[in-house]
Amino acid sequence: MTREPPVKLRKSPRQARARATCEAVQEAAARILQRGGVAAVSTNAVAELAGVSIGSLYQYYPGKEAILAELVRAMRAEMLEDLRRAARACDGQDITRAIHLLLAASLEHHRADPARAAAIEEAERHLPLDAETQALKAEIAALVIAVLRAHDVPEPELAARDLAAMTNAVADAACLAGERDVDAILPRLERAARGYLGV
Amino acid sequence: MTREPPVKLRKSPRQARARATCEAVQEAAARILQRGGVAAVSTNAVAELAGVSIGSLYQYYPGKEAILAELVRAMRAEMLEDLRRAARACDGQDITRAIHLLLAASLEHHRADPARAAAIEEAERHLPLDAETQALKAEIAALVIAVLRAHDVPEPELAARDLAAMTNAVADAACLAGERDVDAILPRLERAARGYLGV
DNA sequence: GCAGAATCCGAGCAAAGGCTCAGGTTTCAT
DNA sequence: ATGAAACCTGAGCCTTTGCTCGGATTCTGC
Incomplete structure:
Protein backbone atom coordinates (compact mmCIF):
# COMPACT_ATOMS: atom_id res chain seq x y z
CA MET A 1 0.00 0.00 0.00
CA THR A 2 2.97 2.34 0.20
CA ARG A 3 3.61 4.48 -2.84
CA GLU A 4 5.97 7.25 -3.89
CA PRO A 5 9.07 5.20 -4.80
CA PRO A 6 12.05 6.67 -6.60
CA VAL A 7 11.18 6.96 -10.23
CA LYS A 8 14.40 8.18 -11.82
CA LEU A 9 16.96 6.42 -13.92
CA ARG A 10 18.90 3.74 -12.15
CA LYS A 11 22.07 4.40 -14.07
CA SER A 12 22.96 6.97 -16.71
CA PRO A 13 23.93 5.69 -20.15
CA ARG A 14 27.48 6.77 -20.96
CA GLN A 15 28.12 5.22 -24.35
CA ALA A 16 26.23 5.78 -27.55
CA ARG A 17 24.80 2.26 -27.73
CA ALA A 18 23.45 2.65 -24.21
CA ARG A 19 21.71 5.84 -25.19
CA ALA A 20 20.30 4.00 -28.18
CA THR A 21 19.01 1.31 -25.85
CA CYS A 22 17.25 3.86 -23.67
CA GLU A 23 15.72 5.53 -26.68
CA ALA A 24 14.54 2.22 -28.08
CA VAL A 25 12.91 1.43 -24.76
CA GLN A 26 11.16 4.81 -24.68
CA GLU A 27 9.99 4.42 -28.23
CA ALA A 28 8.72 0.90 -27.66
CA ALA A 29 6.94 1.91 -24.48
CA ALA A 30 5.22 4.76 -26.27
CA ARG A 31 4.10 2.46 -29.08
CA ILE A 32 2.68 -0.11 -26.71
CA LEU A 33 1.05 2.55 -24.59
CA GLN A 34 -0.57 3.96 -27.69
CA ARG A 35 -1.87 0.62 -28.88
CA GLY A 36 -3.11 -0.90 -25.66
CA GLY A 37 -3.09 1.62 -22.84
CA VAL A 38 -1.18 1.52 -19.59
CA ALA A 39 -2.29 -2.01 -18.82
CA ALA A 40 -0.58 -3.33 -21.92
CA VAL A 41 2.78 -1.86 -20.97
CA SER A 42 4.78 -4.70 -19.42
CA THR A 43 8.52 -4.64 -19.06
CA ASN A 44 8.86 -7.84 -21.04
CA ALA A 45 6.75 -6.54 -23.90
CA TYR A 60 18.53 1.83 -16.75
CA TYR A 61 14.96 1.79 -15.53
CA PRO A 62 14.02 0.58 -12.06
CA GLY A 63 10.59 -0.48 -13.24
CA LYS A 64 7.87 0.14 -15.73
CA GLU A 65 6.62 3.20 -13.91
CA ALA A 66 9.97 4.85 -14.46
CA ILE A 67 9.73 4.30 -18.20
CA LEU A 68 6.32 5.86 -18.38
CA ALA A 69 7.34 8.64 -16.03
CA GLU A 70 10.11 9.65 -18.37
CA LEU A 71 7.74 9.68 -21.30
CA VAL A 72 5.49 12.01 -19.35
CA ARG A 73 8.35 14.20 -18.23
CA ALA A 74 9.61 14.61 -21.78
CA MET A 75 6.18 15.61 -23.02
CA ARG A 76 5.69 18.11 -20.23
CA ALA A 77 9.10 19.62 -20.79
CA GLU A 78 8.33 20.08 -24.46
CA MET A 79 4.99 21.61 -23.62
CA LEU A 80 6.60 24.01 -21.19
CA GLU A 81 8.95 25.21 -23.90
CA ASP A 82 6.08 25.78 -26.31
CA LEU A 83 4.12 27.67 -23.70
CA ARG A 84 7.07 29.79 -22.66
CA ARG A 85 7.45 30.96 -26.22
CA ALA A 86 3.72 31.63 -26.43
CA ALA A 87 3.64 33.52 -23.15
CA ARG A 88 6.45 35.76 -24.30
CA ALA A 89 4.58 36.45 -27.51
CA CYS A 90 1.49 37.33 -25.47
CA ASP A 91 3.21 40.35 -24.05
CA GLY A 92 1.35 43.50 -24.96
CA GLN A 93 -1.27 41.66 -27.03
CA ASP A 94 -4.98 41.84 -26.35
CA ILE A 95 -6.70 38.93 -24.68
CA THR A 96 -8.18 37.49 -27.86
CA ARG A 97 -4.70 37.22 -29.32
CA ALA A 98 -3.34 35.82 -26.07
CA ILE A 99 -5.98 33.10 -26.05
CA HIS A 100 -5.09 32.21 -29.59
CA LEU A 101 -1.41 31.94 -28.81
CA LEU A 102 -1.84 29.89 -25.65
CA LEU A 103 -4.27 27.45 -27.22
CA ALA A 104 -2.13 27.01 -30.29
CA ALA A 105 0.86 26.25 -28.10
CA SER A 106 -1.15 23.77 -26.02
CA LEU A 107 -2.12 21.95 -29.18
CA GLU A 108 1.42 21.94 -30.47
CA HIS A 109 2.37 18.58 -29.01
CA HIS A 110 -0.73 17.04 -30.58
CA ARG A 111 0.42 18.04 -33.99
CA ALA A 112 3.16 15.49 -34.59
CA ASP A 113 1.28 12.48 -33.24
CA PRO A 114 -2.09 13.13 -31.61
CA ALA A 115 -2.64 9.51 -30.63
CA ARG A 116 0.66 9.34 -28.83
CA ALA A 117 -0.01 12.60 -27.02
CA ALA A 118 -3.37 11.32 -25.86
CA ALA A 119 -1.85 8.06 -24.69
CA ILE A 120 0.83 9.78 -22.66
CA GLU A 121 -1.67 12.11 -21.09
CA GLU A 122 -3.70 9.12 -20.12
CA ALA A 123 -0.68 7.45 -18.57
CA GLU A 124 -0.05 10.58 -16.57
CA ARG A 125 -3.33 10.11 -14.76
CA HIS A 126 -2.27 6.70 -13.49
CA LEU A 127 1.19 7.59 -12.32
CA PRO A 128 2.49 8.92 -9.05
CA LEU A 129 4.24 11.90 -10.60
CA ASP A 130 7.80 12.52 -9.53
CA ALA A 131 8.83 15.88 -8.18
CA GLU A 132 10.38 17.07 -11.43
CA THR A 133 7.28 16.43 -13.48
CA GLN A 134 5.12 18.09 -10.87
CA ALA A 135 7.37 21.11 -11.04
CA LEU A 136 7.00 21.19 -14.81
CA LYS A 137 3.24 21.05 -14.51
CA ALA A 138 3.25 23.76 -11.90
CA GLU A 139 5.33 26.01 -14.09
CA ILE A 140 3.07 25.42 -17.06
CA ALA A 141 0.06 26.35 -14.96
CA ALA A 142 1.84 29.40 -13.60
CA LEU A 143 2.55 30.67 -17.09
CA VAL A 144 -1.08 30.48 -18.12
CA ILE A 145 -2.26 31.97 -14.85
CA ALA A 146 0.10 34.92 -15.25
CA VAL A 147 -1.23 35.71 -18.70
CA LEU A 148 -4.82 35.47 -17.52
CA ARG A 149 -4.10 37.62 -14.51
CA ALA A 150 -2.47 40.24 -16.72
CA HIS A 151 -5.80 40.56 -18.49
CA ASP A 152 -7.74 40.89 -15.25
CA VAL A 153 -9.41 37.51 -15.49
CA PRO A 154 -11.10 36.77 -12.17
CA GLU A 155 -10.01 33.53 -10.46
CA PRO A 156 -7.23 32.89 -12.95
CA GLU A 157 -6.22 29.61 -11.28
CA LEU A 158 -9.66 28.16 -11.77
CA ALA A 159 -9.86 29.45 -15.32
CA ALA A 160 -6.46 28.01 -16.19
CA ARG A 161 -7.46 24.60 -14.91
CA ASP A 162 -10.77 24.60 -16.74
CA LEU A 163 -9.29 25.79 -20.00
CA ALA A 164 -6.48 23.25 -19.87
CA ALA A 165 -8.95 20.45 -19.21
CA MET A 166 -11.15 21.57 -22.07
CA THR A 167 -8.27 21.82 -24.46
CA ASN A 168 -6.95 18.36 -23.77
CA ALA A 169 -10.38 16.79 -23.80
CA VAL A 170 -11.43 18.27 -27.12
CA ALA A 171 -8.12 17.39 -28.72
CA ASP A 172 -8.25 13.82 -27.46
CA ALA A 173 -11.86 13.36 -28.48
CA ALA A 174 -11.08 14.68 -31.93
CA CYS A 175 -8.16 12.32 -32.26
CA LEU A 176 -10.26 9.40 -31.12
CA ALA A 177 -12.94 10.29 -33.64
CA GLY A 178 -10.37 10.21 -36.40
CA GLU A 179 -9.99 13.91 -37.01
CA ARG A 180 -6.68 14.53 -38.73
CA ASP A 181 -6.41 18.28 -38.92
CA VAL A 182 -5.24 19.75 -35.63
CA ASP A 183 -5.74 23.27 -36.95
CA ALA A 184 -9.43 22.66 -37.30
CA ILE A 185 -9.67 22.25 -33.54
CA LEU A 186 -8.16 25.59 -32.69
CA PRO A 187 -11.01 27.90 -33.70
CA ARG A 188 -13.52 25.77 -31.82
CA LEU A 189 -11.46 26.01 -28.67
CA GLU A 190 -10.98 29.72 -29.17
CA ARG A 191 -14.72 30.26 -29.28
CA ALA A 192 -15.18 28.24 -26.11
CA ALA A 193 -12.36 29.99 -24.29
CA ARG A 194 -13.56 33.45 -25.26
CA GLY A 195 -17.02 32.53 -24.06
CA TYR A 196 -15.65 31.15 -20.82
CA LEU A 197 -13.65 34.33 -20.19
CA GLY A 198 -16.48 36.58 -21.24
CA VAL A 199 -14.60 38.23 -24.09
CA MET B 1 -4.82 -11.11 -29.88
CA THR B 2 -8.50 -11.55 -30.74
CA ARG B 3 -10.90 -9.27 -28.91
CA GLU B 4 -14.63 -8.66 -28.77
CA PRO B 5 -15.64 -11.49 -26.43
CA PRO B 6 -19.12 -11.79 -24.93
CA VAL B 7 -19.35 -9.38 -22.05
CA LYS B 8 -22.74 -10.15 -20.59
CA LEU B 9 -23.76 -12.00 -17.49
CA ARG B 10 -22.93 -15.65 -17.51
CA LYS B 11 -25.97 -16.61 -15.51
CA SER B 12 -28.86 -14.53 -14.20
CA PRO B 13 -29.36 -14.41 -10.44
CA ARG B 14 -32.77 -15.81 -9.55
CA GLN B 15 -32.84 -15.69 -5.78
CA ALA B 16 -32.49 -12.66 -3.55
CA ARG B 17 -29.13 -13.66 -2.11
CA ALA B 18 -27.73 -14.08 -5.59
CA ARG B 19 -28.85 -10.60 -6.48
CA ALA B 20 -27.16 -9.40 -3.30
CA THR B 21 -23.97 -11.13 -4.40
CA CYS B 22 -24.02 -9.38 -7.75
CA GLU B 23 -24.67 -6.04 -6.14
CA ALA B 24 -21.85 -6.56 -3.67
CA VAL B 25 -19.51 -7.37 -6.54
CA GLN B 26 -20.54 -4.25 -8.44
CA GLU B 27 -20.14 -2.10 -5.38
CA ALA B 28 -16.73 -3.54 -4.56
CA ALA B 29 -15.55 -3.13 -8.13
CA ALA B 30 -16.62 0.51 -8.14
CA ARG B 31 -14.81 1.15 -4.88
CA ILE B 32 -11.58 -0.43 -6.07
CA LEU B 33 -11.83 1.30 -9.42
CA GLN B 34 -12.24 4.60 -7.63
CA ARG B 35 -9.29 4.05 -5.36
CA GLY B 36 -6.75 2.59 -7.75
CA GLY B 37 -7.94 2.80 -11.34
CA VAL B 38 -8.60 -0.01 -13.79
CA ALA B 39 -5.27 -1.67 -13.11
CA ALA B 40 -6.18 -2.23 -9.46
CA VAL B 41 -9.37 -4.07 -10.32
CA SER B 42 -8.55 -7.76 -10.03
CA THR B 43 -11.17 -10.43 -9.68
CA ASN B 44 -9.56 -11.65 -6.48
CA ALA B 45 -9.56 -8.19 -4.94
CA TYR B 60 -22.23 -14.47 -12.73
CA TYR B 61 -19.42 -12.59 -14.44
CA PRO B 62 -17.28 -14.19 -17.14
CA GLY B 63 -14.36 -11.96 -16.24
CA LYS B 64 -13.33 -8.65 -14.84
CA GLU B 65 -14.16 -6.81 -18.02
CA ALA B 66 -17.76 -7.88 -17.65
CA ILE B 67 -17.94 -6.39 -14.17
CA LEU B 68 -16.62 -3.06 -15.35
CA ALA B 69 -18.77 -3.16 -18.44
CA GLU B 70 -21.87 -3.44 -16.32
CA LEU B 71 -20.77 -0.50 -14.22
CA VAL B 72 -20.39 1.54 -17.39
CA ARG B 73 -23.69 0.38 -18.79
CA ALA B 74 -25.52 1.36 -15.63
CA MET B 75 -24.02 4.81 -15.64
CA ARG B 76 -24.81 5.39 -19.29
CA ALA B 77 -28.37 4.21 -18.82
CA GLU B 78 -28.83 6.63 -15.96
CA MET B 79 -27.34 9.42 -18.00
CA LEU B 80 -29.63 8.67 -20.90
CA GLU B 81 -32.64 8.99 -18.62
CA ASP B 82 -31.43 12.34 -17.31
CA LEU B 83 -30.82 13.63 -20.81
CA ARG B 84 -34.16 12.41 -22.11
CA ARG B 85 -35.88 14.44 -19.43
CA ALA B 86 -33.72 17.44 -20.25
CA ALA B 87 -34.30 17.15 -23.98
CA ARG B 88 -38.05 17.08 -23.44
CA ALA B 89 -37.78 20.20 -21.30
CA CYS B 90 -35.80 21.89 -24.06
CA ASP B 91 -38.82 21.86 -26.33
CA GLY B 92 -39.75 25.40 -27.31
CA GLN B 93 -37.04 27.00 -25.17
CA ASP B 94 -34.39 29.31 -26.52
CA ILE B 95 -30.87 28.00 -27.00
CA THR B 96 -29.45 29.56 -23.86
CA ARG B 97 -32.04 27.73 -21.81
CA ALA B 98 -31.44 24.54 -23.78
CA ILE B 99 -27.72 24.70 -23.07
CA HIS B 100 -28.41 25.15 -19.42
CA LEU B 101 -30.73 22.17 -19.27
CA LEU B 102 -28.44 19.83 -21.21
CA LEU B 103 -25.35 20.73 -19.22
CA ALA B 104 -27.16 20.41 -15.92
CA ALA B 105 -28.37 16.96 -16.94
CA SER B 106 -24.89 15.93 -18.02
CA LEU B 107 -23.55 16.92 -14.63
CA GLU B 108 -26.32 15.10 -12.83
CA HIS B 109 -24.44 11.82 -12.45
CA HIS B 110 -21.50 13.70 -10.98
CA ARG B 111 -23.66 15.03 -8.20
CA ALA B 112 -23.99 11.94 -6.04
CA ASP B 113 -20.36 10.83 -6.24
CA PRO B 114 -18.07 12.75 -8.58
CA ALA B 115 -15.05 10.57 -7.91
CA ARG B 116 -16.95 7.44 -8.81
CA ALA B 117 -18.34 9.00 -11.95
CA ALA B 118 -14.86 10.03 -13.03
CA ALA B 119 -13.50 6.55 -12.33
CA ILE B 120 -16.20 4.85 -14.37
CA GLU B 121 -15.71 7.24 -17.25
CA GLU B 122 -12.04 6.43 -17.15
CA ALA B 123 -12.77 2.71 -17.20
CA GLU B 124 -14.96 3.24 -20.23
CA ARG B 125 -11.96 4.38 -22.23
CA HIS B 126 -10.15 1.09 -21.64
CA LEU B 127 -13.00 -1.25 -22.38
CA PRO B 128 -14.20 -2.82 -25.60
CA LEU B 129 -17.75 -1.54 -25.24
CA ASP B 130 -20.51 -4.07 -25.77
CA ALA B 131 -23.25 -3.39 -28.25
CA GLU B 132 -25.77 -2.32 -25.65
CA THR B 133 -23.52 0.34 -24.15
CA GLN B 134 -22.62 1.61 -27.59
CA ALA B 135 -26.31 1.93 -28.35
CA LEU B 136 -26.80 3.91 -25.15
CA LYS B 137 -23.98 6.24 -26.04
CA ALA B 138 -25.32 6.68 -29.56
CA GLU B 139 -28.74 7.56 -28.25
CA ILE B 140 -27.29 10.06 -25.80
CA ALA B 141 -25.37 11.71 -28.61
CA ALA B 142 -28.45 11.69 -30.83
CA LEU B 143 -30.48 13.51 -28.20
CA VAL B 144 -27.96 16.33 -27.91
CA ILE B 145 -27.50 16.54 -31.66
CA ALA B 146 -31.24 16.85 -32.16
CA VAL B 147 -31.49 19.78 -29.76
CA LEU B 148 -28.53 21.52 -31.37
CA ARG B 149 -29.94 20.98 -34.84
CA ALA B 150 -33.28 22.40 -33.76
CA HIS B 151 -31.43 25.62 -32.98
CA ASP B 152 -29.65 25.68 -36.34
CA VAL B 153 -26.24 24.91 -34.93
CA PRO B 154 -23.88 24.13 -37.82
CA GLU B 155 -22.18 20.73 -37.68
CA PRO B 156 -24.21 19.59 -34.68
CA GLU B 157 -22.41 16.24 -34.47
CA LEU B 158 -19.05 17.93 -34.04
CA ALA B 159 -20.45 20.40 -31.54
CA ALA B 160 -22.09 17.66 -29.51
CA ARG B 161 -18.83 15.75 -29.30
CA ASP B 162 -16.81 18.78 -28.32
CA LEU B 163 -19.29 19.95 -25.72
CA ALA B 164 -19.55 16.50 -24.18
CA ALA B 165 -15.78 16.21 -23.97
CA MET B 166 -15.50 19.64 -22.38
CA THR B 167 -18.20 18.90 -19.85
CA ASN B 168 -16.67 15.67 -18.66
CA ALA B 169 -13.17 17.08 -18.59
CA VAL B 170 -14.04 20.13 -16.54
CA ALA B 171 -16.12 18.10 -14.12
CA ASP B 172 -13.38 15.52 -13.67
CA ALA B 173 -10.68 18.13 -13.24
CA ALA B 174 -12.77 19.93 -10.66
CA CYS B 175 -13.35 16.70 -8.77
CA LEU B 176 -9.66 15.89 -8.86
CA ALA B 177 -8.83 19.34 -7.56
CA GLY B 178 -11.12 18.80 -4.62
CA GLU B 179 -14.01 20.99 -5.68
CA ARG B 180 -17.10 19.91 -3.83
CA ASP B 181 -19.87 22.00 -5.28
CA VAL B 182 -21.07 20.61 -8.59
CA ASP B 183 -23.34 23.60 -9.10
CA ALA B 184 -20.33 25.91 -9.22
CA ILE B 185 -19.18 24.13 -12.37
CA LEU B 186 -22.37 24.71 -14.32
CA PRO B 187 -22.07 28.46 -15.00
CA ARG B 188 -18.48 28.06 -16.17
CA LEU B 189 -19.52 25.40 -18.64
CA GLU B 190 -22.45 27.49 -19.77
CA ARG B 191 -20.18 30.38 -20.63
CA ALA B 192 -17.87 28.07 -22.59
CA ALA B 193 -20.73 26.40 -24.43
CA ARG B 194 -22.38 29.67 -25.35
CA GLY B 195 -19.07 30.93 -26.64
CA TYR B 196 -18.52 27.74 -28.61
CA LEU B 197 -21.95 27.98 -30.18
CA GLY B 198 -21.64 31.70 -30.81
CA VAL B 199 -24.63 32.65 -28.69
C1' DG C 1 47.31 -4.74 -27.57
C1' DC C 2 45.21 -4.74 -22.99
C1' DA C 3 42.86 -3.93 -18.62
C1' DG C 4 38.91 -2.36 -16.83
C1' DA C 5 34.61 -0.20 -17.37
C1' DA C 6 30.34 -0.20 -19.64
C1' DT C 7 26.98 -2.75 -21.70
C1' DC C 8 24.24 -6.62 -22.96
C1' DC C 9 22.12 -11.11 -22.49
C1' DG C 10 18.34 -14.32 -21.15
C1' DA C 11 17.27 -18.28 -18.07
C1' DG C 12 14.60 -18.44 -14.36
C1' DC C 13 12.56 -17.26 -9.67
C1' DA C 14 8.74 -15.35 -6.95
C1' DA C 15 4.50 -13.06 -6.83
C1' DA C 16 0.15 -11.84 -8.70
C1' DG C 17 -3.74 -12.61 -11.27
C1' DG C 18 -7.41 -15.11 -14.14
C1' DC C 19 -10.15 -18.77 -13.78
C1' DT C 20 -12.01 -23.92 -12.88
C1' DC C 21 -13.97 -27.55 -10.53
C1' DA C 22 -15.54 -30.81 -7.15
C1' DG C 23 -18.09 -30.70 -3.50
C1' DG C 24 -20.93 -28.51 0.25
C1' DT C 25 -25.14 -25.46 1.70
C1' DT C 26 -29.50 -23.07 1.13
C1' DT C 27 -33.87 -22.30 -1.06
C1' DC C 28 -38.02 -23.64 -3.49
C1' DA C 29 -41.82 -26.22 -5.05
C1' DT C 30 -44.45 -29.98 -4.28
C1' DA D 1 -40.38 -33.93 4.19
C1' DT D 2 -37.80 -34.35 -0.01
C1' DG D 3 -35.61 -33.96 -4.37
C1' DA D 4 -34.00 -30.66 -7.54
C1' DA D 5 -32.29 -26.40 -8.59
C1' DA D 6 -29.92 -22.47 -7.26
C1' DC D 7 -26.17 -20.92 -4.87
C1' DC D 8 -21.72 -20.68 -2.41
C1' DT D 9 -16.89 -22.08 -1.35
C1' DG D 10 -11.84 -21.95 -1.80
C1' DA D 11 -7.86 -24.85 -2.87
C1' DG D 12 -5.21 -24.84 -6.60
C1' DC D 13 -3.78 -24.83 -11.69
C1' DC D 14 -1.80 -22.10 -15.21
C1' DT D 15 -0.32 -17.95 -17.25
C1' DT D 16 1.61 -13.48 -16.99
C1' DT D 17 4.61 -10.16 -15.06
C1' DG D 18 8.22 -7.86 -12.44
C1' DC D 19 12.68 -8.37 -11.67
C1' DT D 20 17.65 -10.53 -10.48
C1' DC D 21 21.97 -12.45 -11.41
C1' DG D 22 26.02 -14.60 -13.29
C1' DG D 23 28.38 -14.53 -17.10
C1' DA D 24 29.43 -13.06 -22.11
C1' DT D 25 30.46 -9.16 -25.12
C1' DT D 26 31.88 -4.57 -26.55
C1' DC D 27 33.99 -0.25 -25.94
C1' DT D 28 37.46 3.24 -24.19
C1' DG D 29 41.69 5.17 -22.83
C1' DC D 30 46.30 4.34 -22.62
Missing part, protein backbone atom coordinates in the same frame (compact mmCIF):
# COMPACT_ATOMS: atom_id res chain seq x y z
CA VAL A 46 8.64 -3.26 -23.98
CA ALA A 47 12.01 -4.99 -24.00
CA GLU A 48 10.98 -7.33 -26.76
CA LEU A 49 9.55 -4.61 -29.00
CA ALA A 50 12.61 -2.48 -28.35
CA GLY A 51 14.81 -5.35 -29.46
CA VAL A 52 16.61 -5.22 -26.15
CA SER A 53 16.98 -7.84 -23.49
CA ILE A 54 15.01 -7.51 -20.31
CA GLY A 55 18.22 -7.29 -18.36
CA SER A 56 19.39 -4.25 -20.30
CA LEU A 57 16.11 -2.54 -19.66
CA TYR A 58 16.44 -2.96 -15.92
CA GLN A 59 19.95 -1.61 -16.06
CA VAL B 46 -13.13 -7.54 -5.96
CA ALA B 47 -14.34 -10.85 -4.57
CA GLU B 48 -12.56 -10.29 -1.28
CA LEU B 49 -13.83 -6.75 -0.79
CA ALA B 50 -17.31 -7.88 -1.72
CA GLY B 51 -17.15 -10.59 0.92
CA VAL B 52 -17.87 -13.19 -1.71
CA SER B 53 -15.85 -16.17 -2.82
CA ILE B 54 -14.05 -15.97 -6.13
CA GLY B 55 -16.12 -18.89 -7.37
CA SER B 56 -19.36 -17.04 -6.79
CA LEU B 57 -18.10 -14.09 -8.72
CA TYR B 58 -17.34 -16.24 -11.73
CA GLN B 59 -20.78 -17.76 -11.55
